[in-house]
Amino acid sequence: MNLKKDKIDSFKSVFEMAKPKIISMQGCLQVDLHQDIKNPEIFFTISHWANEAALENYRNSDLFITTWKQVKPLFKEKAEAWSLS
Numbered sequence: 001m002n003l004k005k006d007k008i009d010s011f012k013s014v015f016e017m018a019k020p021k022i023i024s025m026q027g028c029l030q031v032d033l034h035q036d037i038k039n040p041e042i043f044f045t046i047s048h049w050a051n052e053a054a055l056e057n058y059r060n061s062d063l064f065i066t067t068w069k070q071v072k073p074l075f076k077e078k079a080e081a082w083s084l085s
Helices: 005-023 052-059 062-074
Strands: 028-035 043-049
Touching: 005 028, 005 043, 005 062, 043 052, 052 062
Parallel strands: none
Antiparallel strands: 028 043
């Protein structure tokens, strides 16, 4: 995610408030936030899920929808997401 420079602190706050709720979702094993050392406007969230169905349940949850509405305006560019093995 590429954030607007003046929105970094807001993004971190939203993430810290959402993180315990995300971890409590069924099938969530871990969720972390990482910030690029060379470009502090670049962030990655890395989450581990028990299976793809658990991830899809989260993506369709009120928690995700509400959190996304809060963070989307903070982005400088469209966010990208990948599912990895």
